[in-house]
Structure formats: structure tokens, C-alpha cells
Amino acid sequence: MFSLVFGKFFLLFRNLILSISVIFLLFTASALAQQSEIKLGMVLEPPHLDPTAGAAAAIDEITYLNIFEGLTKIDANGAVLPSLATSWEISDDNLTYIFKLKEGVKFHDGSKFDAEDVVFTFERAMAEDSVNAQKGIFSIIEEVRAIDDMSVAITLKNPSGDFLFNIGRGDAVIVAKESADNNKVNPIGTGPFKFVRWDRGSRVILEAYENYKGDAVSLKRAEFVFISDPNTAISAMLAGDLDGFPMFPAPESLEIFANDDRFKVVVGTTEGETILATNNKRAPFNDIRVRQAIAHAIDRKAIIDGAMFGYGTPIGSHFAPHHPYYVDKVDIYPFDLEKARQLLAEAGYPNGFKATIKLPPPSYARRGGQIIASQLREIGIELELINVEWAQWLDEVFSKKDYDLTIVSHVEPFDIGIYANPDYYFQFDNEDFQALMQQLNRTTNDDARRALAIYAQDFLARHAVNGYLFQLAKTGVWRANIEGMWANAPVEGNDLSTIRFVD
Amino acid sequence: MGKLKRENLFKTAWFHPSFRIGFLGSFFFIILAIISIFWTPYNIEELNIANRFAPASFNHLLGTDFFGRDMVSMLMKGALTSFIVAVLAVVIGMIIGVPFGLIAASYGGIIDNILSKTNDFLFAFPAIISAIIITAIFGPGAINAMIAIGIFNIAVFARVARGGALSIKMLQFIDAAKLSGMGELKIAFKHILPNIFSLLIVQASVQLSLGILAEAGLSYIGFGTQPPQTSLGLMLKEAQSFFLIHPTLAILPGLTIVLIVIFINIAGDGLRDVLDPRLAKEETLDAAG
Numbered sequence: 189m190f191s192l193v194f195g196k197f198f199l200l201f202r203n204l205i206l207s208i209s210v211i212f213l214l215f216t217a218s219a220l221a222q223q224s225e226i227k228l229g230m231v232l233e234p235p236h237l238d239p240t241a242g243a244a245a246a247i248d249e250i251t252y253l254n255i256f257e258g259l260t261k262i263d264a265n266g267a268v269l270p271s272l273a274t275s276w277e278i279s280d281d282n283l284t285y286i287f288k289l290k291e292g293v294k295f296h297d298g299s300k301f302d303a304e305d306v307v308f309t310f311e312r313a314m315a316e317d318s319v320n321a322q323k324g325i326f327s328i329i330e331e332v333r334a335i336d337d338m339s340v341a342i343t344l345k346n347p348s349g350d351f352l353f354n355i356g357r358g359d360a361v362i363v364a365k366e367s368a369d370n371n372k373v374n375p376i377g378t379g380p381f382k383f384v385r386w387d388r389g390s391r392v393i394l395e396a397y398e399n400y401k402g403d404a405v406s407l408k409r410a411e412f413v414f415i416s417d418p419n420t421a422i423s424a425m426l427a428g429d430l431d432g433f434p435m436f437p438a439p440e441s442l443e444i445f446a447n448d449d450r451f452k453v454v455v456g457t458t459e460g461e462t463i464l465a466t467n468n469k470r471a472p473f474n475d476i477r478v479r480q481a482i483a484h485a486i487d488r489k490a491i492i493d494g495a496m497f498g499y500g501t502p503i504g505s506h507f508a509p510h511h512p513y514y515v516d517k518v519d520i521y522p523f524d525l526e527k528a529r530q531l532l533a534e535a536g537y538p539n540g541f542k543a544t545i546k547l548p549p550p551s552y553a554r555r556g557g558q559i560i561a562s563q564l565r566e567i568g569i570e571l572e573l574i575n576v577e578w579a580q581w582l583d584e585v586f587s588k589k590d591y592d593l594t595i596v597s598h599v600e601p602f603d604i605g606i607y608a609n610p611d612y613y614f615q616f617d618n619e620d621f622q623a624l625m626q627q628l629n630r631t632t633n634d635d636a637r638r639a640l641a642i643y644a645q646d647f648l649a650r651h652a653v654n655g656y657l658f659q660l661a662k663t664g665v666w667r668a669n670i671e672g673m674w675a676n677a678p679v680e681g682n683d684l685s686t687i688r689f690v691d
Numbered sequence: 692m693g694k695l696k697r698e699n700l701f702k703t704a705w706f707h708p709s710f711r712i713g714f715l716g717s718f719f720f721i722i723l724a725i726i727s728i729f730w731t732p733y734n735i736e737e738l739n740i741a742n743r744f745a746p747a748s749f750n751h752l753l754g755t756d757f758f759g760r761d762m763v764s765m766l767m768k769g770a771l772t773s774f775i776v777a778v779l780a781v782v783i784g785m786i787i788g789v790p791f792g793l794i795a796a797s798y799g800g801i802i803d804n805i806l807s808k809t810n811d812f813l814f815a816f817p818a819i820i821s822a823i824i825i826t827a828i829f830g831p832g833a834i835n836a837m838i839a840i841g842i843f844n845i846a847v848f849a850r851v852a853r854g855g856a857l858s859i860k861m862l863q864f865i866d867a868a869k870l871s872g873m874g875e876l877k878i879a880f881k882h883i884l885p886n887i888f889s890l891l892i893v894q895a896s897v898q899l900s901l902g903i904l905a906e907a908g909l910s911y912i913g914f915g916t917q918p919p920q921t922s923l924g925l926m927l928k929e930a931q932s933f934f935l936i937h938p939t940l941a942i943l944p945g946l947t948i949v950l951i952v953i954f955i956n957i958a959g960d961g962l963r964d965v966l967d968p969r970l971a972k973e974e975t976l977d978a979a980g
């Protein structure tokens with residue numbers, strides 16, 4: 189009898205405890221879930237997920253510093269910090285770098301990280317058949333050698349001023365020999381997040397990596413959701429389907445979010461020089477006077493206001509305004525329609541001419557194209573607007589160079605060297621500039637580099653190789669309680685490890 | 692049906708109130724659209740960024756859009772594109788569809804079977820879907836949108852023409868024509884076509900308003916008119932991301948589409964009432980599906 193009563197009481201008690209703890213668990217679970225999961229919007233879906241095998245910025249925006257790490261890393265301000273290399277020594281002749289590697293690091297598949305992986309990574313990128321998008325980073329390397337398990341020596345052919353920055357970029361992240369070939373679909377790195385799933389056309393899911401050696405990470409799970417349509421992006425943010433959109437595609441609607449307490453609007457800078465790219469080999473654009481006329485006819489303020497709603501900084505050359513070497517070249521060809529008409533007449537086109545402009549999907553290009561067409565009409569140049577998708581743009585404009593004009597943002601940091609490549613889609617073939625770039629690459633002294641970089645900016649501006657429009661702003665929108673998101677984009681990437689929710 | 696002479700049609704219809712309202716309303720927009728060929732208050736190809744989002748004023752009766760373009764001028768040009776696309780799509784549908792329908796009705800048998808089944812196949816795709824397929828293959832643009840809508844119209848007009856022709860074919864004067872030795876085709880075009888003409892006019896008004904909606908829909912999803920040309924649907928699309936800040940940019944073209952479509956439909960309804968109500972109603976409803 190007693191035991192029966194006790195048993196009943198015990199059952200009741202146990203149920204009570206259970207239900208309380210279940211309720212408690214539910215509460216904490218939902219509270220925790222809210223604070224450790226993030227959904228970020230991205231405009232473009234990456235073609236694959238291997239940052240060492242593709243130029244698409246979307247690859248780095250997902251994988252860089254999250255899945256993969258390099259020997260060094262670039263922080264939110266563009267500074268070089270230690271990452272998989274905890275320290276390094278540079279020889280007196282600036283040619284040999286000795287890196288000490290981080291101990292106890294394991295790849296997401298459990299394999300050990302050591303000097304062999306570093307040698308493999310660099311040799312793979314240096315190889316003849318390398319598919320790396322930034323071969324320039326590796327072409328100056330003479331030799332990569334493992335000194336012991338945990339230290340590596342890299343010898344350069346000639347001194348390089350930005351070698352440590354370059355090997356911190358997404359293109360130089362360390363991959364393992366066993367998994368490198370599969371990184372396009374199943375990326376295996378050493379970073380704080382491991383790859384979980386890629387729902388093609390929709391999202392990529394990452395989860396915190398439990399064996400990560402490094403600073404503690406606040407997020408447990410992250411989703412990158414692909415939304416290419418600006419209107420859908422606005423709705424998804426307003427509806428709360430997304431926690432943030434690091435590069436919000438609809439600058440016209442930032443006002444909505446700025447006036448909403450739930451959101452933060454953060455305007456920063458990117459490395460994106462937005463240019464009116466010009467086919468320098470095709471008549472009439474092979475005539476410098478025609479290009480100068482176009483430069484004189486472009487009203488940058490109208491383009492920034494009309495296409496970007498005021499977000500963006502005018503540029504006069506192919507250089508980012510926040511870079512320490514930057515000089516303002518906007519006034520080399522000031523807005524002057526008379527001068528433009530005169531130059532066109534001198535070039536033999538007193539009544540202007542007809543040309544086409546191919547416009548990729550982003551609004552800076554589609555809207556900017558309409559504005560530029562209206563501005564060039566003033567001096568008699570009639571532009572036919574041709575809207576193209578990215579794949580078409582890469583094929584027709586970038587690869588086949590079949591275009592007159594196009595508008596695009598070049599987001600690589602310090603990419604002035606592309607003008608030294610006569611096969612690049614601008615088709616600017618100038619030996620003086622090529623010699624200048626070679627000299628710049630060899631120079632390590634900061635003052636000398638600065639002088640060369642300034643000269644190069646002036647050179648490009650004067651030759652009016654392209655129409656230089658504006659530096660793309662990084663217009664980010666995210667929840668007001670998120671901290672640690674990158675305000676600027678010194679390299680392409682979204683560092684999840686610094687992101688946390690605060691209440 | 693045959694009793695009503697063509698020249699009387701307009702006069703008779705004029706006394707029908709809904710036709711008069713619809714006709715005057717659509718006429719207003721058509722005139723505005725036609726004027727825009729020669730003149731608009733401002734040139735919409737000249738952007739005036741400094742003056743964007745200007746409120747309604749004496750200079751800009753309906754304000755300006757995100758490029759500083761005058762909204763009145765934009766609506767006029769936009770309506771023009773919409774009308775051109777819809778009208779030409781109707782013309783395509785009539786020129787190709789009506790002969791098909793007449794031939795099918797005249798010859799019957801296997802020819803009728805083949806044409807009708809092809810027609811049913813075309814009809815199986817909703818207008819907007821077939822238009823999306825066509826513009827996806829041949830690239831976006833006003834002309835391709837027009838062709839796409841026109842192809843859908845072919846099926847509609849072929850069906851209406853066939854239905855109308857079959858009912859006329861039963862009448863005695865067709866037998867008389869046959870006895871006098873006229874060929875099937877000659878009868879179809881000389882005797883049947885004039886008698887189903889009013890029917891086709893009513894159907895044309897229905898297809899016209901459907902065409903305007905389809906053009907707007909295609910432009911809205913990016914398959915129709917491309918900038919720097921404009922159409923009412925494209926204006927809507929471009930205004931969408933401003934909707935929460937500058938709602939008038941979307942409301943004005945939206946309202947214009949609604950008004951044009953309502954007016955054309957009212958006019959078409961009036962016209963249908965004036966014509967033989969039983970026959971007209973049956974056929975147009977059936978064809979509009």
C-alpha cells in the first residue's frame with residue numbers, strides 16, 4: 189500500500205519534473221537557436237566552392253575565413269594577421285619567408301594539418317596546369333619547402349611588397365592533398381565552419397567545426413541564401429526571412445531599413461572600381477581622342493545618384509580611394525561637353541557614332557547604362573543597350589572580347605596590374621605601362637612603390653583606357669542586434685567567426 | 692447575325708451606354724499614346740537625375756520618376772508600347788488565325804481535324820506561359836513579346852472563326868452559292884467572312900485587353916519591353932523596389948493598365964450586347980476560355 193502511494197507520488201513528481209524540464213529545454217533551445225544561427229543573403233550563387241579554382245567573388249563570400257584559412261588572413265580593415273601561420277620571419281634580402289605553423293590543427297575530415305599541406309597547396313597553385321584565378325600571386329614564388337613538420341620556407345624570385353597580403357587572400361587558402369580535388373562540391377578546410385549542404389539554386393549551409401583551433405566562435409550554424417532579385421531581397425529582409433544582407437542589391441530601398449529600428453544599415457567601401465570598360469582595340473575606341481571625349485561627357489555625380497542613390501565615391505583612375513597610395517584623378521577630364529564634342533570632331537566623328545553597351549544584371553550596370561547612354565547622346569554617341577546575364581557577359585565580353593562598352597565593378601584588391609595584360613578584355617596594349625607594372629612588382633620599398641602606383645594611376649587616367657565611374661559602396665543591411673559583420677570589404681568574404689547576436 | 696450591316700454597327704453601338712463609356716475611355720488613352728509618337732511634354736530619353744522623385748507640380752503634372760523623367764511623358768510612351776504590342780498581336784492572330792478557322796470549317800474532315808487539334812495544342816498553354824517560352828528562346832523584347840501574344844491569338848481567332856463559320860454554313864444562301872458553282876474557299880472568304888466579321892471585332896476587343904495585360908505581365912517579369920524603351924509593365928517593374936518610399940511611381944502605371952483594360956472590356960461588352968447576344972456570348976466566352 190505504502191509503496192503504491194509512494195509509487196504514484198513518484199510518478200507524478202517525475203512527470204512534473206519532466207514536463208518542467210521539457211518546457212525549460214524548449215525555451216532555452218529556441219532562445220539559443222535565435223542567437224547562434226544566422227541566415228545571410230547573397231545576390232549571386234557561386235559556380236562551385238573552391239576558392240583556389242575560380243574568380244567568382246561568391247565563392248570567397250561563402251568559404252573565405254569560414255571553411256578555408258590561409259597562412260595569413262585579412263581582417264575587416266584590410267590588415268594582415270596571422271592565421272594558419274602563427275609567426276613568420278623574413279630574410280634580409282626580402283626573398284625568403286619562414287612560416288611557423290599553428291599546432292594541432294585538423295581539417296574538417298579529421299586529417300592533420302602540417303607543412304606538407306602548405307607545400308602541396310602552393311605547388312598546386314604554381315603548377316603549369318593550375319586553375320587558380322590569381323596566378324600572379326604564385327608566379328613570383330621560386331620554391332616552397334618544408335623545413336620540418338611545422339615550419340615552411342617560401343623563396344621568392346624577386347622581392348614583393350604585398351606577398352603577405354596576397355597569401356592571405358581566398359585564392360591562397362590551404363587545402364589538403366586528400367580532399368583538394370573534391371573541394372568544388374565538398375570543400376574541406378581548416379576554418380571554424382564546416383560545409384554541410386549545398387541546395388543548388390537556393391542555399392549553402394555551414395555548421396561550426398567542433399575541433400577548431402582558434403578563437404571561440406559564437407555562431408553554431410550559418411546559411412547563405414541566394415536571392416538575385418532586389419525586390420525579393422527587400423521583402424525577405426522585411427519579412428525577417430534573412431538576418432542580414434552583407435551586399436544589399438537595392439540601394440534605392442536602404443531608406444526603408446534605415447528608418448526601421450529592427451535593422452542596421454552600414455555603408456562601407458569595397459575594392460570595386462566600377463568602370464565603363466572600353467574595347468581599346470575596336471574602332472572608334474582605339475582612338476584616344478574618342479575615349480577622352482567619353483571621359484569628358486560622363487557626369488559621375490549623376491551616375492552615382494541615379495544608379496546607386498548616392499552611395500559611391502567618384503574615381504578618376506583604376507584605384508580604390510581608401511588605399512594609402514590613392515591620388516584623386518577625377519579632374520583630369522572634368523565634365524565638359526564642349527571639350528568632348530571638339531575631341532570627337534578632331535577624331536573624325538563630328539556627328540558622333542553608334543555603338544553598343546552590354547549591361548550585366550547588377551543595378552549599377554543596368555541603371556548606370558541608361559544614364560550613360562543619355563549622357564553620351566549629348567555628344568552624339570548613340571548607345572544601344574544590350575542586357576546580358578553574367579554567363580553571357582563572361583563569355584561574350586570577358587572571354588571573346590566581343591563588345592564596344594560595358595559597365596562592371598572590378599572587386600579584386602590592388603588590381604591595377606590587369607592593364608599590363610594586353611589579352612585582358614580591355615585589350616589595352618601599352619609597353620610603357622607593362623614595364624611600369626614589372627617595376628612595381630619588383631619594388632618593395634614603400635615610398636618607391638607609392639610613387640610608382642601614383643604614376644600608374646595618372647597614366648591610366650590620362651590614357652582614358654576606360655571610363656572611370658565610382659568606387660562601389662558596400663551597402664549592408666542586417667538586424668540591429670548583430671555585431672561583428674564586416675562594414676568594408678577589403679577582400680571578398682564574410683567572416684562568420686566574428687559575428688554574434690547581442691540582446 | 693447577318694442582319695446587322697457593318698456600317699451600322701458603330702452607330703447602333705454608340706447608343707449602348709457601356710460601349711460609349713468604354714469607347715470614350717479607351718479613345719482617350721489611344722489618343723494620348725498616338726500623340727506621344729510626335730510629342731511628349733518631356734523627352735524621356737533625357738534623364739535628369741538632379742530632379743528625380745519630384746512631386747506633382749505645374750511643370751510635371753504627375754511628378755518625375757527615379758531618373759527624373761516626367762511621369763506624364765512616361766505614361767504616354769508606356770501606353771503607346773502597350774497598345775502597339777497588343778494591337779499588332781491581334782493583327783497577327785486575325786491574319787493567320789481567321790483563314791485557318793475558315794479553311795477548317797469549309798473543308799471539314801481530316802483538314803478540320805488536323806487544324807483543330809493543332810489549335811487545341813496551342814490552346815493548351817496559357818497565354819502567358821507560351822509567351823514566356825517564346826521570349827525565353829528568342830530573347831526578351833517588345834517585338835518578341837508581341838509575336839508571343841500574337842501566336843496565342845492565332846489559336847483564339849482560328850477557333851472563333853471556325854465556330855462562326857460552321858453556324859453560317861448551315862444557312863441557305865451558302866447552299867445557293869454552292870449550287871452556283873463557287874468553290875469552298877471562295878465561299879468562305881466572300882460569303883462567310885463578312886458575316887462573322889462583327890464576331891471577330893468583339894473577339895478582337897477581348898484579345899486587345901488581354902494583350903495589354905500580357906504585355907504588362909511579360910515586361911514585369913523582365914521578358915517584355917527592355918529599357919530605354921518603356922511600357923506600362925516595365926514602369927511597374929522598375930517602380931517596385933521604390934514602392935514603400937515612392938508609391939506613386941508604381942500606382943500610376945498600375946492604374947493606367949487597369950483603366951485601359953476596363954475601358955476596352957466595357958466597350959467590348961457593349962459591342963457584344965448590340966450584336967446577336969446569344970451567338971456572341973457563347974463564342975467569345977468559349978474562346979476566351
